[in-house]
Amino acid sequence: MKKYLEDLRQELMKQKLTEKEIEEIIADHKEMISNAIDEGLSEEEIKAKFGKPSQVAEELADSDDQEPAEQEETKGFQLLESFEVKGDSISVDVNLIYEDITYQLGEDSQIKVFYQGKGKVEKYEVSYEKNEFRLSAPKRHGFNFFINKEDGINFLVELPRKVIVNVLKQVIISSDSVFKNLNIKQFIANTTSGDLDIDHCQVEKFKLHSVSGDSKIENSTFEDMVLSLVSGDVFIKNTTITQDFKASTVSGDVHVTDVTCVNFEMSAVSGDVNGKEFYPQKVIFKSVSGDLNIKNKEKKYIEIVKNSTLSGDINIS
Amino acid sequence: MNAQFKRGIIELCVLSVLVEKDMYGYLIINQLSGFIDVNENTIYPILRRLTKEDYFETYLEESNEGAPRKYYKMTEKGFMYYLQLREEWDSFIGGVYQVINQGGKKNEEIFRRFKTRINETKAD
Numbered sequence: 001m002k003k004y005l006e007d008l009r010q011e012l013m014k015q016k017l018t019e020k021e022i023e024e025i026i027a028d029h030k031e032m033i034s035n036a037i038d039e040g041l042s043e044e045e046i047k048a049k050f051g052k053p054s055q056v057a058e059e060l061a062d063s064d065d066q067e068p069a070e071q072e073e074t075k076g077f078q079l080l081e082s083f084e085v086k087g088d089s090i091s092v093d094v095n096l097i098y099e100d101i102t103y104q105l106g107e108d109s110q111i112k113v114f115y116q117g118k119g120k121v122e123k124y125e126v127s128y129e130k131n132e133f134r135l136s137a138p139k140r141h142g143f144n145f146f147i148n149k150e151d152g153i154n155f156l157v158e159l160p161r162k163v164i165v166n167v168l169k170q171v172i173i174s175s176d177s178v179f180k181n182l183n184i185k186q187f188i189a190n191t192t193s194g195d196l197d198i199d200h201c202q203v204e205k206f207k208l209h210s211v212s213g214d215s216k217i218e219n220s221t222f223e224d225m226v227l228s229l230v231s232g233d234v235f236i237k238n239t240t241i242t243q244d245f246k247a248s249t250v251s252g253d254v255h256v257t258d259v260t261c262v263n264f265e266m267s268a269v270s271g272d273v274n275g276k277e278f279y280p281q282k283v284i285f286k287s288v289s290g291d292l293n294i295k296n297k298e299k300k301y302i303e304i305v306k307n308s309t310l311s312g313d314i315n316i317s
Numbered sequence: 318m319n320a321q322f323k324r325g326i327i328e329l330c331v332l333s334v335l336v337e338k339d340m341y342g343y344l345i346i347n348q349l350s351g352f353i354d355v356n357e358n359t360i361y362p363i364l365r366r367l368t369k370e371d372y373f374e375t376y377l378e379e380s381n382e383g384a385p386r387k388y389y390k391m392t393e394k395g396f397m398y399y400l401q402l403r404e405e406w407d408s409f410i411g412g413v414y415q416v417i418n419q420g421g422k423k424n425e426e427i428f429r430r431f432k433t434r435i436n437e438t439k440a441d
Contacts, residue, residue, distance in 0.1 A: 025365070028342060031384060032357065035343035038382050049346070051358035059362040 001033050004053065011057035018221060018240040020260045025060060069180040069199040069219070071104045077114035077156050080121060083128035085109050085160050091167040095136040099153045102178040106158030119153030227254065229271065245280065247273065249290070266292055268312070287312035327355055328363050329406055332399040335373065341386035364389060372398050
């Protein structure tokens with residue numbers, strides 16, 4: 001049985017299922033196979049009944065098939081620039097003020113920048129040199145508090161599907177940004193009041209600094225996630241963090257649903273962390289009045305490594 | 318058989334056993350494979366998908382022998398889905414029977430008519 005389960009795990013990993021799913025599937029098979037053994041089935045009979053691990057994994061991947069996030073139509077946008085990418089990795093550096101931006105995958109080997117709106121697109125810096133793509137808003141002199149909506153401009157950036165993004169750095173003031181289906185090694189996002197939306201992305205290291213922007217992270221996998229929030233809220237759903245998850249917040253709340261990670265470190269003034277189906281293995285908790293609330297169906301052990309709080313509570317149920 | 322089609326039928330079979338009572342995975346597989354030629358690698362993915370769609374809930378229950386078992390329990394949403402599939406199936410299979418029984422149910426009859434026709438074409 002051990003061998004069968006190991007083979008199955010290997011096959012499941014090939015199918016790009018999330019770690020949480022793999023653990024569930026393995027546990028279910030362990031149970032079913034031991035039921036079969038209890039019933040006195042021979043090894044041959046068990047093999048016939050359960051099928052090849054590779055087949056099981058394929059069937060599961062088929063039926064669990066996660067549709068990628070629906071991509072934005074490029075219709076309604078005008079092509080601003082396109083750059084041919086020769087290597088297999090790029091970096092992306094974006095600085096924007098109020099312009100909304102969407103990043104997604106394109107089928108060919110080019111980086112394509114589209115825009116819509118009546119703003120002065122020629123004033124933006126758009127370049128691709130030495131495997132680095134840059135998009136920057138024009139430098140503003142003096143104070144520009146009033147931005148005429150009619151002068152608004154939105155960007156849509158398509159990155160080649162076959163290319164890995166080594167570093168994606170985005171610094172924005174109030175722009176809303178959307179990331180779909182991307183594969184990023186190091187992802188750094190700074191926002192003042194702009195909202196972030198990350199869907200179906202695979203990220204190794206993720207760092208988010210947000211003052212008052214709200215962020216939504218869904219259907220993605222991360223190695224490490226570091227959130228630093230002032231009053232912005234973060235919603236994380238159906239996501240796997242394979243290593244560490246750190247969240248420091250002043251008053252922003254972090255809502256976590258269907259998420260696993262190894263170490264979870266929270267430091268908060270008054271912000272709360274609300275978890276549902278949130279399964280960290282170890283927790284470090286520091287807060288003034290912020291609470292950590294976790295509601296899980298499965299009773300997995302969560303180790304509280306450190307707990308220092310003035311009036312905050314840890315509620316795990 | 319077309320894989321998609323087969324999957325749909327087995328889905329209905331899984332729903333049909335769970336509409337009666339809660340069961341654990343291995344028992345469901347045993348129940349079905351007693352009647353139709355399916356094994357675990359068809360049934361388990363269906364169980365999993367239907368659970369994801371909230372048609373089933375799961376809970377653990379201790380057993381006399383060994384580890385606790387994961388039981389699948391049909392939800393109200395699951396029951397509605399069961400009714401819908403069942404209706405689709407009944408109307409489909411009813412139509413199929415009408416088509417294949419157009420020439421009657423007796424194979425000897427059908428064979429006799431077929432043979433005469435073959436001989437007629439040969440004679441031409």
